[in-house]
Structures are given as C-alpha cells and as structure tokens.
Amino acid sequence: MIPQGFSFSAINAGIKAPDHKGLDMGLVYCNRDASTAGVFTSNQIKAAPVLIGMDLVRTGKSRCIVVNSGNANACTGIIGIENARAVTAAVAQRLGVGSSDVIPMSTGVIGIQLPVSRMLDKTGELVEGLGSDIEAFSRAIMTTDTFPKTAFRQAGSAKVLGFAKGAGMIAPDMATTLAIVLTDAVIEPQLLDNIIKSCISDTFNAITIDGDTSTNDTLIALASGYVQEESALVEKAFHEVIQELAMMIVRDGEGATKVVEISVTGAENDADAKEVAMSVANSLLVKTALFGCDPNWGRIIAAVGYSSVQIEPQEIGIQVNGYAVVKDGIENAGFDEDKLHEILQNKEISIDITLGPGDGRFKAFTTDLSYQYVEINSAYRT
C-alpha cells in the first residue's frame, strides 16, 4: 500500500500542550527527488507554512513534508516564518537534503507561536522514526477529527496513497485543511499540478461543513517516479483517493449526524449550479432542519432563492432521497409531511434540485448542524 520510495514517522512533540501525550508531529520522506505540486487556501490570511509552501512548490520538486497539528502557525508574523524555517532546516540537515526540499504544513490554533524549541529537540527522534507506520502518521495530523483519514488506490502497477484531516473550518476553495497524496508513478511536476487541480473541483472544492475557509488549507502531492504507468490510470486513482478523503472529511464533520449530498441540475452552467448548491449547503436553517428531521422544505427553496443565480421560481423541482417534494415551484400534489419526516431519519440524505432546462450541474456535500457542532466550537480551549 505504500508507494515506492516513501517512508513515514510520527511523534509527540508537546505541541498541543506540554503535557499532551498524543502524536502531533509527522514526517513524510522520499528517498529521491519527488515531483511536487500543491494547492493552497484562497484565504488572504495565509499561515506561515502556506506562504513558505507556495514558494517551495514552484520548483516542482521536494524530498519531504514535515507537518504538525495543534498549532496553525498563522498570524504569527516574521517570527512564524522563522520558526517554520528553523524546523524545516533542522529536519533537512538530519536527512542530508536541502532545506528548500522540506515542505512545512501546520494545523491547529491560530495566532500562537510554535513551541519551536520543543520541536527542534524532537527532530532527531522524528527522523530516526522513519518507517512504514502510515496509521501513526495519519493520526499525527488530526485535530478535532474522530478518525484518521487515509485512502488508497492501485493504478495499474503504481500506487496512490492519500491522507487528510478534517473536520471544521471546512469550506470550498480549498476545503481540505491539510491533505497529502503520494504516488510512485512517474509524473512531471506540471502534469501533477494539473491532476490535483482538476481533481479538487468536484471533491475538496465541493464540500462544506461550516462555510469557514481556513488559513492553512494545503494539499501537497509527491510523485517518486519509480513506476512508469499510463497517466490516465494514475489520474483516475488520484481522483478516487481525493474523492474518498473529501467524503471522509464530510462524514467526520464536526458534530455531524448526517451526510448530505446536494445535487443541482438544469442550471444555465456548472458555475450557477455550484452557487445554488452551496447556498443550500451553507444554510443554517436547512442544516438544523436536517438535524431535526424537520420536513420543512421551504427552507431549501428559500436558500435557492437567495443565491445570486437568477432562477425561475415556477420551474424548481426538489426531491429528497428520490421523494418528490416540490414540483413547478410549489408543493408536489400528494406530498406527505410525515413521509418526508420519516425519510429524513436516514443518515444519508440526497437533495436533488432542478432549476430548469439548462445543462449546468453540480454536486455539493455537506452535513447537518447539531448541538454537538456548537459544543465543539464554543468550548474554551484550555
């Protein structure tokens, strides 16, 4: 399952708190130069590792990724940049690679400086720990995630392995927080860049938990180039791995009790369809109704109506798990509230919205909004 050339390590560096015992620092290492590409948050407030990573991926090659959870190293100014560089330089020195070959990633609390001396003290342990424990690595990048997120596909003779973390501050552009995709296929950096950009449009950029775009979103892909394989096959595997990671993030959305697919068809174009789907996916009233299994379809159509896309009210149709709720903009004849209430008990909900005769379509993925979301996000961190 591990693409050729890669090894992993995960340690506790006391980042979440000096006495925190969980894994919070990880390393991915490639034993030769790897083709490298990345996608980064569209938030204008970019964390230090994002600013550094955006610069590094321009070379199209790297050797490793050092990642920490528990601290985002965002809004930390020049000191934040210096701290991230100190960590990557120490790791680079121990591995005997150039410091521009080490990409930093961070996730966690904004505005606090990294505990850089504790991290530097641990770089020896981190590098010595390199091996095949991908489970431990996947746990080292978790924050409020309730399960680690990895996905794997065989692409002919090549392998594609992905990691991601959730589970809040998740919104499109780009909605991943952190993700890493590794392959041993031969791929030029430019093609790798094209592949990940085309893969995220209907995956990471189609999910939303809370509409909040993070300061740290980063997806990095590395290709070690050991295996010659058809690029279409590799691209398909990339898409499936990234799709699976995106859906894991939704399933693990903070406090989520349901996974919700919102499919919009019949729009003028795909961009309009996405706009409408995201308007519904981010509506608090829709999300709380789904949590409570409230058959209040008016909230769905209201969210369609306040999107910025021009619509024809009398052409709208809505189905929930295949049950026709709205037809021609009004309640479908024979609609039964109790029946919809029963359908909404399902843990997997699909809302299909048709807008008219156009060809534009988009599928968005989201969750309901529960008491637990409020609990997770209102707790004063200690």
Added chain:
Amino acid sequence: MIPQGFSFSAINAGIKAPDHKGLDMGLVYCNRDASTAGVFTSNQIKAAPVLIGMDLVRTGKSRCIVVNSGNANACTGIIGIENARAVTAAVAQRLGVGSSDVIPMSTGVIGIQLPVSRMLDKTGELVEGLGSDIEAFSRAIMTTDTFPKTAFRQAGSAKVLGFAKGAGMIAPDMATTLAIVLTDAVIEPQLLDNIIKSCISDTFNAITIDGDTSTNDTLIALASGYVQEESALVEKAFHEVIQELAMMIVRDGEGATKVVEISVTGAENDADAKEVAMSVANSLLVKTALFGCDPNWGRIIAAVGYSSVQIEPQEIGIQVNGYAVVKDGIENAGFDEDKLHEILQNKEISIDITLGPGDGRFKAFTTDLSYQYVEINSAYRT
C-alpha cells in the same frame, strides 16, 4: 403614541393551528388615503403577499395592512395569490375601501396554503375590533419572537410608530421579515420611499442572525398626512424607529445570548467594509466562539481573510470591547487570553476591525450561536 388617523386590531384566526389560541391576524387601518411606500425581500422566491404588495405600493397610496403570522403564503402558486386576494377583498369590502387599498403581509411556514375559510370567517371580528390596542397588534405578528417589538419617536408635532417581528431567517437585503412604520406627518409617496430606503441601509440591512434571507421580508410605511412637519425631523424619527426595531430583532435573535456589533473601518470604501463585517458576522466559528467566550481571535481574522475584499494582512487591527487583541496582523504584544475570556462574558460585545488607511466603514449587528438556536430550528413542527 398613535399617529393620527390610524387604528389597529388583532384576533385569533386559527392560522398557526386550528386549536392555537394566540393572536395570529392583525389589521392596521388609516381613516383616509395614506401615502404608501414599501421595501421587499431580495429573495427571488417571493411569497404571494410580497408579489401583491410590490404591485400595490406602486400607486403610492393605500388604506390598510392585513397581516398574519403562522403561515408565510410562500411557494403556494396561483392559489396562494388568490387566497391573499380573497382575504384583502373581504377586509376591503367590510371597511368600504377599494381592494387595491389593502396590503397583505404574511409570515410563518413556507409551502402551506392559508386556512382561507377560517380567515374569511374572521374578517368581521377583525374589522369590528379596530381600536388603539397596539400591544395586541404587535403580538399578532410574532412567530418565534420572545417579545413584541414596537418603537416610537415624536418628530416635532408628528408621531412615528413602528412594529417589527424577528427572529430567525434574518439576513441583510432585506433583513426584517416584517415591519410597519406609521406616521401622521404629511409626506409625499416618493419622499416616503426615499426615506425608508435610506433608513434601512445601516439598520435592517446591517443585521444578520443566520444569513438566511426570507421569502417574505417586507417593510411598509404609511403616512396619514394630518400633521405638517419638517421632513428632516420626520426622517430622523423614521431612522431612529427603524434602528430601534432592527436592534430589537438582533436582541431577540433565535437562541441569542449576546448582541454583537462588528465595526469595520479603514476599508477602501463602505461596500468593502460591509462585505468584511458581514463575513465576520456570519461566521459560524466566530459566533460559536462568542457563545462560549472562547478568546480564539484567529477565527475573526480568518473570516476577514476569506471575505471577497482585498486586504493587507499586516495592516489588520482587532479590538474587542476596546481591548487591543490584534495589531499589524499579529497578536498584540502583552495580549492576555484570560483577560479576553473575561471580556467575552459581557452580553454586549463590540468587535472593531481596522483594515488600513481607507475611509470606508460599516457597522453590522449580529448575535452569537447557541445550543438554543439549534434547538429552535431543528424541532419538528407539530
């Protein structure tokens, strides 16, 4: 306190449910032609009374407003229009006015037809009840509101009296759900229209509870023309009345435990400042942090960063109730987390965000997001 020429009535018409005992139908009557102006929801899914009202206010005059709570008469097709017209016609006939002189307003559940025969049976009682009980009228328009919302100002010798309801599906453009403002001043319809449009920009269009724009938002203003008064004085009273109603809606936001003022200064222009203020005001992560008094200012700056306005991260400053949290885009020297936690215990929070040297400014008003918001909005209506 009642502007000359107006009378009021409120009854139970069994709209919320056949056995519901509360007031759910109200009437405002003017004993002569009143100058009339209105502002309506920007949601493209417009309720039947909105479609009718938009048409009627074009004449610039009317005689009364008939309003119901418990049923929005939205997404009800042609039948919804016919039902609203049947009610206004019956009221008009009993009052001896033209049916185009009666403006309908509705608020409540979307997608259910009005119980029109129960309402028609009650029009006699409604018209006979006309009198001075403004308290009863203000209660008849309530849905999830926990208190009735009226505001009054004396404008020299003229009076300005306003009513509004809250308390969910509140977002700018136009964020009122329903509001009525009455005056006995002499005001031409065109001036009345100008006054209400200029009054809503920093009031109803500056508040957001949940970012959901309703299908029924309507503000109607009537001027009976009994009192000649300086128009600047009247306009000032209108602004104060509308401002007070808007703040009541925020204070009564569903599940709100805090009133939050988000003031943005230093933007390139006012529109940019509004965009940033609304991005912060609608952030679930900001709103849940405020509920939990979590001193996590990173969520505020992240929401500034993902707004569509171009910003300079290193120029951002943030103060919370006057306490400097962020300076030059990073944590202010000497910032103390426990102190901010203590400040956030206040029920009135002001967040001041400076973006740079520009003159653009905007103040938005919102609430925190509590367990109770989820409770109110996830409960399956019965």
